Ligand SMILES: O=P(O)(O)OC[C@H]1O[C@H](OP(=O)(O)OP(=O)(O)O)[C@H](O)[C@@H]1O
């Protein structure tokens with residue numbers, strides 16, 4: 001039997017939920033991919049593959065990016081940085097607000113969590129409008145880090161997120 005490609009695996013396992021969380025949004029739910037033992041290992045390994053040896057720290061974006069970043073950091077022997085939604089971090093923070101496909105949000109990072117010059121790989125589950133990743137890369141750079149790349153499980157091409165991240169090395173495991 002031919003081996004299933006990573007994009008075929010994601011396509012087979014991901015759930016698509018129409019009109020969630022609001023009418024007109026086609027929500028891509030990757031929880032079945034995370035829940036599958038083969039699927040989870042394959043996405044974590046594949047998402048870091050092009051970046052191996054180039055990063056010191058892996059950033060995960062709250063909330064679903066945490067799942068990927070923590071597993072990838074453990075697997076590659078690096079540390080993990082949490083980029084959090086507003087109001088969750090106790091020490092000195094930097095903040096960026098942005099628009100989402102459904103609403104708006106603010107992300108924060110603790111300045112001291114990124115020593116100057118740290119090479120950071122940023123992971124999240126979905127690249128949609130690019131607002132979340134654009135805010136996150138700005139935060140990392142404002143804190144003194146160097147963004148070496150971005151990995152996502154799924155890219156929603158029609159929403160044009162890549163266009164909001166010019167010059168970034170973006171590795172997406174599947175595109176719809
Ligand atoms: O490219 P964008 O348009 O910015 O959208 C992508 C973001 O949206 C989702 O997170 P959400 O803000 O819904 O938060 P959650 O992970 O806490 O559910 C997803 O997990 C990405 O982080």
Ligand SMILES: Nc1ncnc2[nH]cnc12
Nearest residue numbers: 026027028029101126128
């Ligand atoms: N359509 C979508 N599905 C899953 N996550 C998202 N984040 C932003 N838009 C999304």
